[in-house]
Amino acid sequence: MKRVDLLDVGTWMPQRWMSAAQIGAAAGIDEEVIVERFGLDGKHIAGPDDHVSTMSAGAGAVALQRAGVEPDEVDVVAYFGSMWKDYLVWSASPKIADLVGAHNAWALEMGNVSCGTPVALKAVGDMLRGSDDVETVLLVGASRESHLLDYTNRRSRFMFNFGDGAAAAVLSTRRRGHEIVASAVITDGRFADDVAVYAGGSRNPASLETVRERRHCLDVRDPASMKERLDPVSGANFVGVARRACERAGISPADLALLAPLHFKRSLFEWTISELGVPEEKTVYLRRHGHMSGIDPLVGLDEKRDELEAGDWVLLLSAGTGYTWAATVVRW
Numbered sequence: 001m002k003r004v005d006l007l008d009v010g011t012w013m014p015q016r017w018m019s020a021a022q023i024g025a026a027a028g029i030d031e032e033v034i035v036e037r038f039g040l041d042g043k044h045i046a047g048p049d050d051h052v053s054t055m056s057a058g059a060g061a062v063a064l065q066r067a068g069v070e071p072d073e074v075d076v077v078a079y080f081g082s083m084w085k086d087y088l089v090w091s092a093s094p095k096i097a098d099l100v101g102a103h104n105a106w107a108l109e110m111g112n113v114s115c116g117t118p119v120a121l122k123a124v125g126d127m128l129r130g131s132d133d134v135e136t137v138l139l140v141g142a143s144r145e146s147h148l149l150d151y152t153n154r155r156s157r158f159m160f161n162f163g164d165g166a167a168a169a170v171l172s173t174r175r176r177g178h179e180i181v182a183s184a185v186i187t188d189g190r191f192a193d194d195v196a197v198y199a200g201g202s203r204n205p206a207s208l209e210t211v212r213e214r215r216h217c218l219d220v221r222d223p224a225s226m227k228e229r230l231d232p233v234s235g236a237n238f239v240g241v242a243r244r245a246c247e248r249a250g251i252s253p254a255d256l257a258l259l260a261p262l263h264f265k266r267s268l269f270e271w272t273i274s275e276l277g278v279p280e281e282k283t284v285y286l287r288r289h290g291h292m293s294g295i296d297p298l299v300g301l302d303e304k305r306d307e308l309e310a311g312d313w314v315l316l317l318s319a320g321t322g323y324t325w326a327a328t329v330v331r332w
Contacts, residue, residue: 004125005177006330007069007170010062011302012055013289014164016045018146026151027160034160039266043163043290046144051086052079055166056140057099063168064100064138067177071101074170075134076127078108080120081141081166082293084148088200096140105138114262115320116141116294118245118328121169122183128173135174142166143293148197150217159195159218161263163290167298178314182248183328184241188233191323194226195219230323235268237325239275242317245327249313257312257332259283260300262319263291272317294320308332 019042020034027034034040046055056079064071077100079093086092093107112119124137144164150156171180197218199210210216220226246253253259253276261269263286273283284300292299297316308314312332319325 002129002173004128004180005172005175006121006180007067007172007175007177008063009167009169009298009302009305010059010066011168011299012058012062012166014044014046014050014055016047018043018045023160027157037266038161039263039269039285039287040161040290041287043146043161043288044165045146046164050144050164052081052142052144052166053086053092053095053099055142055144055164056081056092056096056168059142059166059168060096060100060138060140063170067170069136069170069172072104074102074105074136074138076108076137077102077105078110078120078124078137078139079141080110080112080116080139080294082143082145083111083113084145084197093140100138102138112294112324113320113322114291114293114296115318115324115326117297118183118316118318118326119185119324120294121180121316121328122185122326124171125180125183128171135172137171138168139171140166140168141293141295141298143295145218145293148218150214153214153217153219155220155223156218158265161290163292165289165292165295165299167295167302169298179331181329181331182245183326184244184248185324185326186237186241187322187324188237189322190229191226191321194221195321234319235271235275238272238317238319241325241327242276242315245315245329249329251313251329253278253315255313256282256315257308258301258304258314259317260297260304260314261317262296263289294318
């Protein structure tokens with residue numbers, strides 16, 4: 001079986017910043033709650049010209065430069081970020097390929113919401129292993145879902161950590177870098193309709209009424225019902241996919257040099273690393289970024305890349321509404 005390597009990563013963040021105090025003021029929540037319970041010091045907010053295509057291209061250019069790969073060497077540009085893009089019913093990856101100069105590449109689009117990074121690494125890694133004509137892939141993702149928040153809607157309170165930004169990775173079977181070793185994924189479709197932007201699709205087309213009622217923002221259909229069903233399985237599935245990915249890589253969580261998860265509430269983060277037996281100094285927690293749809297683990301990896309040594313084990317862990325939990329192991 002072909003070996004697939006992650007050559008390098010890159011990120012791009014908007015200049016605008018929203019502090020914990022500002023988030024609290026917008027939501028009517030004490031700043032201390034935002035900092036301590038949400039685990040958030042602040043987050044980046046996309047400006048009017050910061051779209052998922054342009055932000056992804058910025059991150060992609062950084063990743064290509066670090067990897068020493070020319071844009072015309074890229075065979076595929078694969079987008080895995082937020083499904084709220086520049087336009088509706090629109091593919092971002094062809095635009096991103098054009099912006100980075102990957103004119104020999106064909107484009108691929110994936111939509112796994114907050115579970116994007118580990119699922120994309122598995123899907124694209126498997127494609128590279130099974131392909132004779134695809135050797136280099138630029139994997140890009142971005143989010144500006146902070147603009148989908150209604151801070152007056154208490155049902156969507158757990159999403160107030162949503163921030164904006166972009167991340168990218170270069171994957172290759174031609175050159176050696178950091179091996180993508182194993183993944184694990186769980187999906188539980190009972191949660192498929194619990195979280196969405198409920199207006200604007202075929203079930204509830206856009207109208208004056210949907211705009212007036214602010215139904216074009218992220219919402220939770222029935223928070224109490226979702227919590228009742230999700231709490232018994234969420235933590236177990238986080239830990240389960242992490243352990244399974246490690247097992248498939250021939251290691252245990254205790255062998256990890258870095259655990260890079262999505263940004264989630266502080267209590268669940270602490271419980272998860274405790275269950276896995278990973279000390280906090282071997283993790284990254286995105287207090288100054290918040291949650292950025294599918295890109296969090298790559299952002300965490302980018303923050304810690306210079307601290308890793310050859311042979312270190314890295315676990316990228318995430319989950320997304322729908323509900324899917326996933327983990328991917330990389331050997332540095």
